[in-house]
Amino acid sequence: RKPLVIDQEEYICEIRKGSRLHLAKAITFIESTVTDQQTIGQQLLKSLLPFTGSSIRIGITGVPGAGKSTFIESFGKMLVDKGFKVAVLAIDPSSSVTGGSILGDKTRMEELAKHPNAFIRPSPSAGTLGGVHKKSRETMLLCEAAGYDVIFVETVGVGQSETIVRGMVDFFLLLALTGAGDELQGMKKGIMELADAIIVNKTDGTNEKLAKKTVAEYKQILHFLAPSTPNWITPALAVSSLYKTGLNAVWETILQFQSKMMSNQVWQNRRKDQTIDWFxxxxxxxxxxxxxxxxxxxxxxxxxxxxxxxxxxxxxxxxxxxxxxxxxx
Ligand code: GDP
Structure with missing residues (x-):
């Protein structure tokens, strides 16, 4: 069999210039189980590593139907409209293991996917835990080298998937629905303690009043939990991903978090710790x-x-x- 050869210089140059095609191919190499493809993927990653590190990495979790893909689509569109480049490592809706979207045949994040400054990569359906692949972290780094300013890593709560994503990102969002009390019963104190913000989605229409009450309940509960990040008070925020309300407040929260955690070095130290954990x-x-x-x-x-x-x-x-x-x- 002929060994696989690619023009590495060209790949690196094209990825840096923002070619989504080359980025997608590089990710395929990284995810491959074929040895020489893997090797190429690792070589590309090594060459691109100096260009990584400058994005905001955001993890997002929530049960199927919570509105993750709708939120990422609306939030992502707001960010591309602000001039940012946005990458999403998304759950593959065809994967029954991950739950995916409850509307199985719906193309997720269709609008955002069309935008030239957005890149959406569904996790391969095999070998993932709640939508998180063994190579998701490396995929994230490739996206970063390609100049994406904000990277979303999506997961559903399956086993350890939330902890894995928390270990990859700077900021972790829990997308919740109304009825904080119920959620606390069924889940998920542990997951709440991983979150840097709890977003109560679907705060609209007949659901609005209850959603606002839920936000207040979460705020109460959060008082008694350990924050996910030291010196940070985890907020609860009301959002409608469908009607696009409350999204700016989420972004402001993330920016505040970034500025605070960068000035007290928590941001930088966490990333170093994450790299060692990854190792x-x-x-x-x-x-x-x-x-x-x-x-x-x-x-x-x-x-x-x-x-x-x-x-x-x-x-x-x-x-x-x-x-x-x-x-x-
Ligand atoms: P996911 O499984 O967490 O990705 O959830 P989806 O984004 O697929 O959303 C599940 C359902 O909730 C879909 O029918 C969405 O249209 C709906 N949905 C999502 N966000 C909102 C919202 O803010 N308000 C309302 N009313 N419905 C929403």
């Missing part, structure tokens, strides 16, 4: 991948499984055996 996660991923892709290990595992089943060895013994350098053939 550690990658080590674990690599160990995991190497281990489970080893034929030899697979065979020993099968044999040991049988022995465990027959209670001839204990589970701990079997694990020890598996990790001892030369397990029996």
């Amino acid at each position: 550690k996660t990658m080590i674990v991923n690599k160990l995991y991948d190497d281990f489970f892709s080893s034929m030899e290990k697979k065979q020993s595992m099968k044999q040991l499984e049988q022995l465990v089943r027959e209670e001839k060895v204990t589970v701990s013994q079997a694990v020890e055996e598996l990790f001892s350098s030369n397990s029996k053939e």
Whole structure:
């Protein structure tokens, strides 16, 4: 098989100039499971790394139907109208695992996607946790090098996906619906403690009064929770993504957060910590991948499984055996 060769200089130049096509291809390399494509992706990322770091990274979570895609579309459009470039790492609506949109066939963020200063990348449907891919962080860095000022990383609350996204972003938004009390019962104190702002969406029409009451309830609850970011009082805000109200206040909040956290170094330190956490996660991923892709290990595992089943060895013994350098053939 011929090795894959690309003109790296051209890619880097085009990505820096804002070619969405080249950016999309580079992301495909990064996400690829084919070794030489992966290698190219990593080389591109390495060359582009000096151009990363200057965007605002925003994570956003909420149950399916909370209005994440509607919010990102309206908020994103407001930002591109202000002259910013906006990238979105979005949930793939076709993925049933992530929940996606409750309106399965609706194209998400269609309007925003048409804008020349917006770039929307759905996570691949395989290998994601709540819409977050193992390579989402690297994808985010590529977008940053391509000059995107604001990057959204979207997730639904599946397992650890919120924690993973919190570990990638500067600012974390929880999109909520009316009935804070109910939510506190069912979820999600833990998730509320990850948020830098709680946005009560659908504050419009017949829902408006209840939504405003919910905002007040959240404010009360937030008093008793630890803030996600030191020296920050997590606000609750009312928004209608459909009628585009309250969006500017969200942006103002994010800018205030940025300015405060940059001046007290929390912003910079958090990013450094996140990079180190990423490093550690990658080590674990690599160990995991190497281990489970080893034929030899697979065979020993099968044999040991049988022995465990027959209670001839204990589970701990079997694990020890598996990790001892030369397990029996
Ligand atoms: P997601 O699953 O969290 O991405 O939610 P969607 O953005 O797909 O929204 C789910 C439904 O809620 C859709 O029918 C939207 O039109 C509706 N929706 C989203 N935001 C608002 C809003 O601010 N007000 C109202 N009334 N409906 C909204």
